[in-house]
Amino acid sequence: MAYSFQTFSVGQVLTAAQMNQVEVNIRDHIHGVSGVSSVLLDVDTSDTTIVNDATEQTVYSFTVAGGTLSTNRLLRLTVFGEILNNSGTARTLTLRAKYGGTQFAGPAIATIASSASRRAVRLTALLAADGATNAQQGQAELHVGSAVGVAGPDGTATAGAANLDITAHTALAIDSTTNQTLLVTVLLGGTAHASWEYVMRAAYLEAVR
Numbered sequence: 001m002a003y004s005f006q007t008f009s010v011g012q013v014l015t016a017a018q019m020n021q022v023e024v025n026i027r028d029h030i031h032g033v034s035g036v037s038s039v040l041l042d043v044d045t046s047d048t049t050i051v052n053d054a055t056e057q058t059v060y061s062f063t064v065a066g067g068t069l070s071t072n073r074l075l076r077l078t079v080f081g082e083i084l085n086n087s088g089t090a091r092t093l094t095l096r097a098k099y100g101g102t103q104f105a106g107p108a109i110a111t112i113a114s115s116a117s118r119r120a121v122r123l124t125a126l127l128a129a130d131g132a133t134n135a136q137q138g139q140a141e142l143h144v145g146s147a148v149g150v151a152g153p154d155g156t157a158t159a160g161a162a163n164l165d166i167t168a169h170t171a172l173a174i175d176s177t178t179n180q181t182l183l184v185t186v187l188l189g190g191t192a193h194a195s196w197e198y199v200m201r202a203a204y205l206e207a208v209r
Contacts, residue, residue, distance in 0.1 A: 007067060038076075041068070042205040050186050051197035056096075059200040060184040064099070069129040069136065069176040074208040075099075079123040079184055081200045083144065085112040091196060092189035095142055097125035100180035104138030104172055108165045112144065120145035121198070123184065129176065136172040141165070 006021060008014070014022070041062070048059045060079060069075065077097060085091050090113050097105035105125035112119065124141045142165045174180060182205070186198050 039207045039209075040204065041075075041207050042203070044203040045201070048200040049197065050188060050199075052192045052194045053188060054190065054192040056094075056185045056187045058183050059186050059198070060203045062182050062205055064176075064180050064182050066176065066178040066180075068207055069127070069133070071129050071132055072209075074126060074128040075182070076206045076208055077105075077123075077125040077127075077182065077184070077203065078206075079125075079200060079203045081121040081123075081198060082118045083112055083121050083199075084118045084195065084197045085114050086116050086195035087190075087193040088114050089190070090114060093121070093144070093198065094187040094189060095123050095140070096185045096187075097123070097127075097138070097140060097182070098185070099127055099136070099138075099172075099182050100174040100176075102172055102174055104136065104169050105140030106142075106167055108140045108142035108167055110142055110144040110165055125184070127172075127182075130172075133176050134173050136174060136176070138169040138172060140167050 006018070008018075041064070044060060044062075050057045050059065059081075060077075064075065079095075083093055090111055093110045093112050095106055095108045096103050104127050105123075108123060110121075120143075122143045126139045128137050129135070130137050144164075184200075184203070186200075188196050188198060190196070
């Protein structure tokens, strides 16, 4: 069970599930630094593959509980993946992160040269409350590795980053007091091709205070 923001009324009788959640929240506060430094809200380690598709597709989705951002908190989403472009021509990879239906990170774009080797891809998306529950700022950072192949079972290291793109949004106005969906989409640029593929390997969502 992960940290989840809770609100209760005076005299409310808690259910067993609510008491378990309170215990988890207290544990996270105790082990944090000056309260809570970082709380893991969600982990998705299931592989999601987009291939032979030229439309924007969702690879990660999570419902952020109302009150999580408040007026001074931050969400940090890290998405690990890999890309293969063996189509014979350079193509563009576009990742976006959205909260409440509004894009807050991206479009983060990388140009992927044709190669028979897969490249490592990492997206870091930040969404920060900006002094009010209906004001936020967002940033995205996209790293794409050199086309020397993704590490295999032996742990062989890959080369350094070949592409880096950073984008920012500074005037979002989403009501964070209600549940909102946070999602990541991928768009494989150009025409669909059987050797033009993105795989999301894992996603980690943290609340930072």
